[in-house]
Amino acid sequence: MKAPVSWLAEYVDLPAEITPRGLADALVRIGMEVEGVESGADALSGPIVVGRVLSFVDESQKNGKTIRWCQVDVGVHNADGEPRGIVCGAHNFAPDDLVVVSLPGAVLPGGFAISARKTYGHVSDGMICSVRELGIGEDHDGILVLPAASAQPGDDPLPLLGLTDAVLDVAVTTDRGYTMSIRGLAREAAAALGVPFRDVTLPLPAPDGGAYDVHVDETDVCRRFSARAVTGLDPAAPSPDWMVTRLRQCGIRSISLAVDVTNYVMLETGQPLHAFDRDRLSGPVGVRRAEAGERLTTLDDVVRTLAAEDVVVTDESGPIALAGVMGGASTEIGATSSAVVLEAATWIPEVVARTVRRHRLPSEAARRFERGVDPEIAGTALERCVRLLVAHGGATPVDGYTVVGEVAPPARIAMDAHRPERTAGMPIPRDAVVSHLDAVGCTVTDDGDVLQVQPPSWRPDLLVPADLVEEVVRLAGYDRLPSVLPAAPAGRGLTGRQRLHRAVSRAAAAAGYTEVLAYPFVAPSVHDAFGLAGDDPRRSAVRLANPLSDDEPELRTSLLPGLLGVVARNLGRGTRDLAVFETGLVFLPRPAGEPPTLPGIAARPSDAEIAALDAVLPDQPRHVAAVLTGNAQPRGWWGPERAADWADAVEFARVVARAARVELGVRATEHAPWHPGRCAELVLDDVTIGHAGELHPRVVAALGLPERTCAVELDLDALAEPGPPAAPEISGYPPVLLDVALVVGDDVAAAALRDTIREAAGPLLESVRPFAVYTDAERLGAGLRSVTFALRFRAPDRTLTVEEATAARDAAVTAAVERHGARLR
Template structure:
């Protein structure tokens, strides 16, 4: 919402010394988000005056039309200013804006007399863009005939002003109006408010324009007023057009400009119909399936049965609360002369259901100034005042006549009340505001407060200490967001000042701490960060396109996603079943920005549909849900295991004076998996795997043991070249993904402090020749099983292939460390354990001891 300070001062007596930035600081302290304070006319200095064109000489011989004009600038017709101009949209007798030599236009453009096109130009005739009023540069700005020649155009056009640009949050829809912002400003400065909605409104009667509301839940207020006999040539005055421009709206025609002006002033969207283009009564109903409507933007739209529409005898003439139809638009006379201009207008001021309007606007991808306000909540009691204000302006500016008929349809509704303990804001904020302060602040918001505060206290007098402890608060009609005691407490706290809240540390209950799952999550993050990985958090939303890029088959379980009813993007309507899309997207972006040596990790939830999900029950917030209701909510959720994933590209070890670097490869991805497993006290079992999107020859399947059964927990290795090309990733990119919950289950109770022995270690090396197809992990498992309890660690330190071993054979060399915790091992004990390990490997894998 753009709010000109000059307009705001009409409703609030802001001290003259206060600048726009001062007002912005007050509003920010009251909880509003003021993004910028724009200085309009900054750098503009006169003389800038109103001039009247006395004569025009058309210059020829140039590529474009050039005119040599004589303009009276208030010095008398006998001393005109001679100005060269290239615009052709003005004629002799028109009033224009003239900037004279010595002036400076916005942007530091200095004006001086200079020779151009063979004549001396003593100034410039200005367009709106040259004056900083807008982007219209199609022609010269022509002023109304009543503008006084020689008058100061800076003051006339209100060129110098300050405009506050406020980002209105969804709960403060009333601030999408000057009325709402003026109320907040008056409260911030502690001065009275001149409410523009306090008007003498005509009494409803049975003689107004006929209106039929068939959907009272969708439309609980509808006011219709008629004005006839508008002057066909009436145009919006300068002050009205300037206020619209400063507020970010484009002037269109007088009736439309008035409805937009009143919407900005009071917050009530309005619509003006050409009475001669409306056939029969105006109706409000739900759209019928297959109905069509061409809206004011010229788009033909197919309506949905959930849309709320405005109709006449022909059918829909507008989307309620969103946009009107082209078939009843106000005619401005273009192409048809004054005979085509609208002279009789029906003003609609209605209140529509905010949810229906929001869904309609989103369904048709049609956000408008009206829909933005209805979505956030419009004051239902403002409709009659807004209609009255509109017809008053039409009479004043276009010479129309207000017809005596006043149509008003209302769905009966009582005031909304909230019961709240008088000290509830104190307990929420941890500050002792006191009852009088609570009542005063709520009254400033517009609430009526009853209860334990007597009349004298409401006027600032003394209060009796006796009385009930509860207040009954009637909330104003323009604040639909105030529905429970916490909402009221928030109003008291923000008006008293968030900056006045003390900083206190929370007091945790004794005996509470992190769960084992949380501790493992943190340990894994620290371990991966210590190993050189950078955490990258990504959004959990995916679409079918990324699964195609990864190369997943049509029947792959990962393609079966939980679909969101209201996704942020139509291209990503599902929840992720794997962490890889988000991580790989982060890697691609960073690689494209020049960071080529990358190691990223993420821990997060994935969402796996079970097929048994139900529709979640909508629970009340007035009481704690029952165990059955909680179970029903849990049943509506998909499985949400926590995964951990890493991706690598570029150099894993950089080159330098110490030697050559090393590129990241599949072994680094596997080592990251081992790092994660070690934090849970789990030993991974590896075997060669085939799992998209990994390269089939460079993919390891990662298994853990749970309750004696070997369980697949994830995969690691190098990604397939086709996936890398489709995703735009660097060659040889590697990745790992593990189910962290499975790893936790496998390591339940296994993480213990190590026992440090004071006795020496006995090291034995062994080299085994096996078939090339035998995994090293299988040989290692056999050695561990045969070595027994004396084995402290086992490490593969060499892999050798050569002609002397024979085709299809390889040699695996292991270092075995043996140690006893209660004695020094004898050489015979270490050798015996080594021989037992070799024997087990021979039996399981067919290994042959090298050199034997």
């Protein structure tokens, strides 16, 4: 919300010594977010003056363009008393018109410096400016003509154009919709500075239904619908300059008097209004739900297909406006409109917000309705519109005032008078509590130690005592709150599960991986990109009713979509060697059941209510996943680079397992989205807890990733919390080192051979490690390979003999022959 300080000053007595920056600081101190203090003059410098066009000559050029050689009186800035000669390409001015002239030495927005230069056969001693060249609008069809008698040649035009008026740029949070108006911001300024506030007050006619016939079918979404009407409006009447200036300062362009008035009053009061051409209305105006498939052409000339959830304003011809969002083209105010019906309604915020999202149609009106509009300001806003149209458009008010619907006042709140100071941790006297509540518009009744507080109609966010405490504390001053470091309770620390998660993250980071956080939202199309089967449970994702993005409406069932998106973004920014990981929750829906009734906020939910809510929530196990692409080892003096491959993904899983002090089993499998021949199943106690390997080429191509991209994902919740680490047994006796090479079929996994050797060799075997694989069809036979293992034998109580070690090795070889058909090479 942009608010000119001069407009705020009409509703609050600003101290004479306060600066715009000081006003902004005061608002920040009470919790407002002021993003900046702007002035149109900031981008202008040098001599910019008012000039009067004395005469001009139209001259045709060889390129077909006609320029004007103008003589312009710029007062004291005339050269040796003579008017300035200026070349101008526009033709929308006449002799004696007042214009804005940038003289040599001036600098316009965008760093555009003005100098005397020869053009079209003349030396142009300056430039006559358009509104776009001055940075106050987008119109570049002609130059800016000032009102007659508004200034004299040589005067400074910036005050006349409102360019010296400071404008506050305030970021309005969703709970403070009332500050999307001059009225609301002025009230905040008054509270911040401790000065009086003057509200918008006008006498209103009694509602009699005579303005226009209105009926509301959807009273649950339109709480009140008010209407006034005028006739005899001069369609050609211009908007007053002061109104156009203020609209421009607030970021709204001028359209026509009727439209400008509704926008001006919306900015002033916070109540969005809409003007219908009365002559283009057919019968009574109504409010109802749209019929699925109905069409409405909105004011932006887009034909929109309506849904049954939409709420529309109608007449006998059908929908004429999308409720709370935008009007329809069929009843638009045009160049001949002289009879106008003005509408001010109160819509349920949720309905407007969903309509905006559904049609992707944000508007200034919708932004206010989404945050809540004061239902009691509608009559004042309509009366203000009528008076402005009468004063500046020659309109005549139509007798009658239509109001349909009632709005219940906010509920009274009981609050302990001492609660704000207990919450803030600093003294806040009872009188100050009452004063601060009164400053925000509340009516306070003193009832001993308990204050009975009636919130104002424009504060729908004040619902419980905690909301009132926030109002008192922010006006008392957040900057006055004491900083007290809370004492940590003794005897507590991280839980075993938290220690496990931290150990895994640290181990992954120590292994060279970078931790990232991805959004938990995914697009349904990712399941197809991953090549998941139609019955794959990962396709059954939880769909959000109100997603942040319509393109990603589902909660993730795997960490990989988000991680691969991170990789793609980094690749697009020039990074080629990536190793990233994430730990986070995935969301696995439970079988659909009857949704429980949501408990109220008056008391803590019962254990049964909490259990019923938990029963319909999705399972949320914590996973860890990693993605690798590019080189795992760069090129250097130690040798050539080494590309990351499936073995690195498996090693990441082992890093996680070591952090949890468990040992994973690894066996070949097929599982989307991995390559069927390069996918490992990660097993713990004969239970699959994850997969690792190289992604399928089709998945890589669909996501635009480099070839041979590798990934791993496993279930962290499947890993038990590790107990205290056990100290290893250390033998002081030397080991016996033996190697054994076994020839097996290609379908026998090295991990299976290793497990057999470890089991059959007995307790003397300290470690077994595969270190070489050899294939040669001529020497070994087709479909065979040789896997060589390094065996380390050691006895804890004696020096082991070679014979003992050899016997243990032979036992292991015998078991491999029996179980896997191996032969000793």
